Structure formats: structure tokens, C-alpha cells
Amino acid sequence: MVVQFGGVTAVDDATFSVEPATITGLIGPNGAGKTTCFNVISGLQRPTKGRVRFRDQDVTSLSVDGRARRGMGRTFQRLEAFGSLSVRDNVMVALDINRGLRGLFTNGRKDADALLERVGIASYAEERADSVPTGTARLLELARALACEPRLLLLDEPSSGLDEAETDDFGSLLQELAASGVAILMVEHDMDLVMAVCQELHVLDFGRIIASGTPAAIRQDRTVQEAYLGYSEEVVA
């Protein structure tokens, strides 16, 4: 894909794929084009050139909702839950949106509680979403994304605002989801998390993919080391 904003080329011919049952990381310095790639994949941004293929179909012209109905779920860097609703109601709304009329024949409350259980925040079900700690709010975002029964889960900075223990738990949860067959693509600055849970990494720099491979291979990659030097040395430490 290529994405240009006026004179700025945010994504410059980046091509990559994400496999089922795998956690893939999209990493790179600030402004490298990661969020723009995400927006193109999820349908928020039209590419200037290029296509998005999902489950053997070209979805480039589909809306965000159309892609969600086909099984593409996403979370945002900024928390997006409805603050005045309870944690449970937030998940029920996400289920309703995804199910449409089909929702009339399902038990939204029971299914919402099952999703809250799955991500480990069932005890917060009755709390207002804007009153829960950041770690819980991140997990609520994940539960809302899971409401569309995603085959592909796009996570934008999922660990931001989490402490070390919460990040570890979050990583284990992602591994469980991937083991159940979900393809996960995440943009993440926490290199410990990325290196621990991803099987495949793509490194973006100035909109281009400069390296792809396993975390171990990426650590050793000279181009990556050079691109990151001056940004963050610990990335390749």
C-alpha cells in the first residue's frame, strides 16, 4: 500500500501479510506510518495505491463496519469506550452493533459477561467505564473488539498505560487468543512485550518496510539497528 497526505508519503509501498493463529508486530519509530497502515487495513483510511485482502477477498472498498462484520476487530490508541455506560453495557452495545437483527435471538447480557470473564474483568461489570483503572479499560477495549468474533484483531498500542504485571497478563491473553486461531496484528512500543509474544515482526521506517522476520532475527538485523540508533537504543538491546 501507499498512503500520501498532500506532499507527505506516510506509507511508501509497504506490503505484508498476517497469518491466522499468529501474533505479528508492526514496529518502528514515531511517525514511521504504523497507525496509517492500521487505518488502511481497518478501513478508516483509503490507500492512495494498493489493496487490502482479507480471507481471500479484496476488502479495499468495504467500510469499517463491513470489514468488522467479516471478522476484523480493532482497538484504538485512545480508549474509545462510552464512559457513562457500565463496563457490561459497553460490551453489550458492541455485541448489538455486530449482531444487528440476529441479536434479537441471542442473550447479549450472558454473552457480554462471558467476554468480560474471558479477558478477566468480570468483577467490574457493573462499574461505569470511565471509573475503572486504565488496565481494566484496555481489557474492556479488547472485550469490545472480541464482540465481533474477529478472525483478525488489530491492536494499536494495547499496553499503553499498563504496569509491568498487567502487561505480562495482557501478553498471555493475546497468546491464548492466537492459540484459538485468531490472527493478531499489533502496533506496540513496548519492545519487551513485542519480543515476548510476537512470532513475526515487520519494521517500518519512513513508511517503508525495512525488515521482516522473527524477533530474534530482527534484533540482529543491521538495517534495523541503524534505523533505530538515534531513536531508541534499547529497542535493539
Ligand SMILES: Nc1ncnc2c1ncn2[C@@H]1O[C@H](COP(=O)(O)OP(=O)(O)OP(=O)(O)O)[C@@H](O)[C@H]1O
Ligand atoms: N491525516 C494526516 N494528514 C497529514 N499527515 C498525516 C496524517 N496522518 C499521519 N500523517 C503523517 O504521516 C506520517 C506517519 O504517521 P503515523 O501516525 O502513521 O505514524 P506512526 O508510526 O503511527 O507514529 P506514532 O508511533 O507516533 O503513532 C507522519 O509523518 C504523520 O505526520
